[in-house]
Amino acid sequence: MTKGIIFKITLFLSSYPMLSQEGSTATFENSSNQLKVLSYNIHHANPPMHKDSIDLSAIIQVIKDSDADLVALQEIDSDTQRSGSGNQAQKIGDALGMQVFFGKSIDFQNGAYGVAILSRFPIIASKVYKLPSKPETQGEPRVLALSLIQLPDAQTIWFASTHLDSQKEDTNRILQIAELLNITTNLNQPVLVAGDFNAVANSPVIASLDSVFTRTCSSCPPTIPVENPSKAIDFIAFKPKSFFRLNNHRVIDEHYASDHLPVFANFQW
Template structure:
């Protein structure tokens, strides 16, 4: 796409990209193990659209323990969640981000996309390591599309050896027209271009690898899969729309492993897990 096209699209956006700074993320549970001081050789990263912890086979049933069990089996260092409910009536007025983090003994930050049923709905970041500079980046929506507001939540993560990186969780527009997703991924790419820290992003992009949306993502990030296994629907997946991607100013990241977890019950998406090697 030309620069002129993107200028026009951005100019007619209903919601310009903005960000909300959070004073601090919620702390780790009291029994969170002390941080190590050794140097990490790799990071295990997981992305999971959790469908507000509602198994598709059980309408109106919330099963947080099913989501926790799936995550616990993978033991990620960093976890990006999408479709997270906080204090909504449909999910039992429970802070799902906090509850999942407590059960996993991880720190967390919730990024609200919209108000919903008396509470909030959005994305979350969970981490074994300290979080700071937590931010909700509000992504643009094209005027007249009635697109639901979308966000990218980011946090600075401090690794055991004291080095820092940025981690993000996002969930792009789901409409059949890709116009909003194109605006949103361009906004994410612009944020990444101005970032000096190593940056890992994970989420539900609602776009397949052959789309212009993922091509735009690839302009700033490297995905942990190039031939990507499908992630939806969970019962019999046919499309890959959930991805983990990274960028490092000194090219110190590389992929040591990537998989889509075979999990058909807990959500309508299958989770994605990648091991990102940190070169020294």
């Protein structure tokens, strides 16, 4: 590891309180500099056609089949009454041999609920940022989970998972995307952000995202509803353009496991 990377990691650790992370510490060979990214709102592993059931194995299979290196997950349960014991993201990561970072959004059913990051590469450091909302809207608290990832050639990048406000009006989402851009503006390494933005292209929210990041699609295939999908609200975006070369973007045709279709992008760096 170079002195420059050690310095950056030390500076990060000294600047922010750390949350715990669990998972494999193995590194992976990737001689082609290929990076496969998945964003998936898993609906706490509840298949829409089976209202009261949990099928985490179906989610695991979708991610396994995608062969993704980095995964941004949303709607993750941890030790809740409806989903049972254990953190869903950790269970998925353990099954796939991936490192895991969970970002709690709220306390829920004697447990927690939030977003997560999975990585085939070492997670060096992670932090959860609370995203703002106007109190009078009574919006559910939302967060940005951010991890520093070490790629196989010792290059480091930031990877973020988020789930913006779901209310009809853009009020909170506009505040939240502004805070997301503020958080990521001074990061020295390349940045990937993925998640459920609850906003469509050409909305003020996605226009703000596009002012700084490049999305992996322009005419994006729809991601919801899972049956007869009609709009895209799940996105992957990156900066700078000079680091990431996008090979392809696609929506995975999987209609059982969740109420969202997963979004996949393949890069080279």
